[in-house]
Amino acid sequence: MTRIFNAEYGSAAAQTPLEIVPGLQVRLLRDRAILANVGPDVFYVRAASAGFSIWTSLKQLLKSMRPALNPGYLRHHLQFGEMATHATAWRNVHQLVPNAALTLNAGSWSWRFEPWRQAGCRNGSFEHPAILLKQAIPVSAAPVVLELSGGTDSTAIAYALAGRHDVLAITWADPLAPNASDVEHARRIAGKLGFEHRVAVLSPGALFDLPAQFEPDRPSVSLFMLAERDRLVRNAIDGRTNAMVVNGHGGDHIFLDPPSPVPMLDLLFHGRVREALKYYRTLVEFHGGGVLAPLRYRRVGQGIGRNSLSLTPGKRLHLRLIQQACYENAIWSRLGSRYRLVHPFTCPAMLNYALSIAPHEHVGQRQSRLPFRKAMNDYHQTEDFSRVSKGHLTGAFQRAIQLKEDILAALLKQGIGAEYKMYRVDDMQRALRAAALGSAEIHPQLMNALSLELFMQHWSHLSGVARWRIDS
Template sequence: MTMIFQANQASGLPTPTWIVPGLQAEFLGNTSSLRNAGPNVFYVHVTSSGFSIWTSLTSLLQSKKPALNPDFLRHHLRFGETATHSTAWRDIYQLIPGAILSLGAGVCSWRFEPWAREERDSETAGHPGTLLENVLSASPGAVVLELSGGVDSTAIAYSLSGRSDVEAITWADPDAPDASDVGHARRIAGKLGFEHRVAPVSPEALFVIPEQFEPDRPSVSLFMMAERDRFVRDVIGNRADVVVVNGHGGDHIFLDPPSPIPMLDLLACGRFREALHYYRALVEFHGAGVLAPLRYRHVGRGIGRASLSLGPGKRLHRRLIRQACYENAIWSRLGTPYKVIHPFTCPSMLNYALSIKPHEYVGKGTSRLPFRMAMNDYHGTEDHSRVSKGHLTGVFQKAIGLKQGILAAVLEQGVGAKFSMYRVDEMQRALKAAAFGSTDIHPRLMNALSLELFIQHWSRLSGMPRWQLDT
């Protein structure tokens, strides 16, 4: 049963009441509050007469066939992935684990603070090495570790050391099997005694969304999901007790990627030289002029309550943490048969990350420095070091080259073009540049492609030639 509750059935029910395990509703006059205390993602279809709650997005969209949400789609094209209760469809909202959705007369609001779900009850619980071990010790059965070779996956690898049931996988560009991070991952796996596979990513398999997947928003993460799922299935075979572990979210909770906001913290502390040095590094990172980093001032707009603060870096930090937890809650439930664990977005690790002040470390080159130092000291090693990544860029360039004609047609005939969400000529130039091996793939191009492929996926599954868009 996919439609599990309707608001007009609520008369006579006590308030608050548990609708299904993990989902609590409270009715106060014309206002309803839904709290997700369980592990599942729910979808709420809101109408003038009330609301319905669904557990399957596929069944909801096949039966309701709602209009697209233009505000959400334009926001995605402009900023990429940001955490929100809105979805790509009008009047359909998502309720992820740990979130509260409040519905009133024409108003919908969302609260999501995953770090508040757990209290730190001892000083030892605050050490990141202990926290990671505690999360992973509760994982029964064999473990498949997605070992990228970066700091986060290396930390998880060390926290799994001593286990004999760990198999590590490292994704690689078939033309660069010895990239620095792949080599680092291979060395770490050998040192810890893990069986290790280097999995070359096939360019032909990118930009494909498997039919069993239920993504609820456009995302560039979709481009590699089919390959990732194939590799994991090859490893686990028919075993049902296997868990997949990765370090996704670590870059967010330690305030990466580079943002101009910590620079304001440096200025507020009177550290003007470091602020200037940090901003120069941002300009070099973004590579599009001295004003390019300022576009990140809008990261997370609409997430949390808008208010003045003397700690803008910490405010952005919380927004990035929400984003990491949001992504993990969604992408772990695409329809894969195995369980995925993200240790960096467990509440205890989030509380550790929130205890770090970004402005105290950006002047030293990275806000992840205290974590790296703590892990190296804990394990008596220097393996938690900065390793350059990005070796899969070449795979995406090759995939774009192989499918340039198809992708060009998708952009020209898609929803974004029809409703002027992007300039087709601009996207075609960016596509051509990427196909001919440009070292920089335009982020807006990737966002546009994710939008169009996402809509194509759901049109195919719902039996519609084209989704309608109310303008």
Template sequence: MSKRENTNQTPTHNATETSKKETVYTNPASSSQIIFVNTLTGELATNSDLNKNPLKKLDREVTLSQIAYSERIPMSSYWENFSLLPPGCRYTYNHSSHSGKLEIDLFNTKKETTDTPLEILTSSISSRCKTNYYKRLVVRLSGGVDSTCILLSAIEAVGADRVTAITWLDEKSSANADLKAATALCEKLNISHLLFKFEPWYFFQEINLEDHISISVSMASNKVFEKEIEFISSKINGDFIILDGHGGDHLFLDPVPPAAYQSLLREKKIIKAAKAFSMFSKLSGLSFYEALISSYKQRNHDNYQRSQFFTRHITPPPAIERPRSLKEEYLQAIAQAIYQNTTHSNISTDILYPFTSKGMIEYALSQDPYDMFDNYNTRLPLRRAANAKYPNIELRRDKGHITSAYQKALKYHSNHIIDRLESSWLTQEKLINISHIKKAIRYSSMGFGGADQTLIKIACAALIKI
């Protein structure tokens, strides 16, 4: 895992004996560490402890479920008999059944504040820089709302002369919109601007088991982040901290989930549901009918992909309870952002994720999720704060994507990935439909159908050194 410094380091966990049969473990939201629970003994271990364990073994059934399904907040690692306890969660372990239940534990983090999101971002960056004054700040700048606000906050915190922006460049993709927006912003603010062009061969490298804890799409881009660090180091003298805007979409519910109107319908709050549904429809650009069936269509697509890629039914991984309201959906989104930023990179450098700083989490927990959007905009509190303080800075409504980068990478690596797949345990044990997967890789590499997440995870699983 990453060796980066933690913004708000606190004791990693505590345990409470609720009875002779159960123990409740909690992992504070600000711990920035993943903890493992041995499901046979109930004992805890950190990631470094687990790496020293000579008895750890890849759990193939759990690995299959991680490939086939998307876990919002994972509780399963791909190690046999080890479950995850992410930050901001609690895990109740039953000693009789040797089973556990994962739940969100963010309520104690709640704290009322009158500060705006922009002020909180600036404060979190300032507090980090007090102990790292000698370091330069490098902002990953897409030109979208989140990265723009982090750039403005970084300038406010340490001054423009200590801030550099870096924009990822992917030719012939919508990420070029990022380039135009980011370049214009840096010119306006007189900020040093680096352009990092990531190549197809940076993706889908061989993967060391110890570098990850479960199967995820991010495994495909390990090398990209290594190359980014090398590039920055070649351009900047001395140490630096990278500021990353990941998590902003979670904390401000963008895109707006269907739960915004579905939960109100279940509660028979018809007028409020109609208003929320109207906002959802306008924001998503979907007709009323398309908006109503969007979740249903996605579930059908996912089920179809599983039936095509796998030769048998795959059991879903254990998961936290499905949210019953937008408030519960919001809590899960916040916890997911904390988890992803904890496990996002295994690069040994300082990375700060201001949107999951302690102050921002406290702010988000004090908000009504329905205040995050209206008929025309998402991220309303952040937009309003930025517009009020920087009226001359235009905040972008859209953002670029790097789907085409994954497609080009699949094309570049297709023969190697297919060779690895054909010799992998997935094929040898006849768990996947290799002919269909080969066809899907060829299709995706030609630009058809996008870069399916399940397909990328299958490729990553084949590239793991076992």
């Protein structure tokens, strides 16, 4: 049993925080409880009308309590995909990630998660981003595996590791495009910096598989590649338990890439209406889902922090995107990996640097995150950070869908989403067929629906529950 604390609201009022386990503090007040996680672990909190319990294992919580499903969370996931929130797929079960605080009472709850406000970080005073990245990677004798995609973020991490002699760079590749431009760029960067480099070719047949030892907290498209990525990393570290795996995950969020409506909102705020409309048109073309498609990003991170009006809506959305990146890293780093994961872009100092850049100032200059690219090129006296386009792994996922089309079609037809009419089965089946036939773009709602059904199937197997319930 991994329940570590149980209390009723107001049962033992104490203003002084009580440390339950290292890093987890609880304050019990007259009508509420305040939980703060200042450590490195993730905790799970089950709230009830009379009190709450805290768990270290989601698997054990679900086996013991078998909570009902949270339909609001699931519907939001199907519409908007991954999101940062204290809620989970199960009703009245909350996540408490590092650097977050959760306030509970008998009828409501709220969550605070602002990682850029950690102690020691001050707005307005920054080191160079190249220095910040280098400082964010722990100095240790452990061998380093660098996930080097060939994009701006992983290239920046590669330069931050320059001078180390124990770095193995790995680049994921589509089996039908092992020499794509981003792979070739990654190979060149690794050679320039003196790193050993391997091209790790994905196996489409292994995508959509979830390893039994993983205990994911929520549906996510990231689940689709989790088993294959873990296998390739473990092959690279060759059984060494002290290995450190470093990647640039989070940079696309903190520097507003892929395109989001953040710059458009700030352009409007600064009265640059013509530029805002032109930029929004480029967003519609990028997302390819109609004129309202870019507005789906307005809901990213819903439920974080205080709900209030903002005179700078672009900056508020930027904060939510940063929260999303930090949240993802906090969760995905703790799914049973047998190695240490480091995400330098979401260290507090880098977050504050990203927040210092006005989102709208460089719109229309044909390079996203221009201030960061320019700063890195100038610092390292190179043009390696000037690349804009990068290949992707859509082809590998299309072949995975081709190989498993019948299985995935049955999953969509018989799954939780279909049973509770969260999506139209016919629409999902058409989108699945189009992807199997090689459509240029896989429908995002299909990917969200598949992630939901695979997630619920995985937890049914882990918990021994034939069918999770919506009603309590």
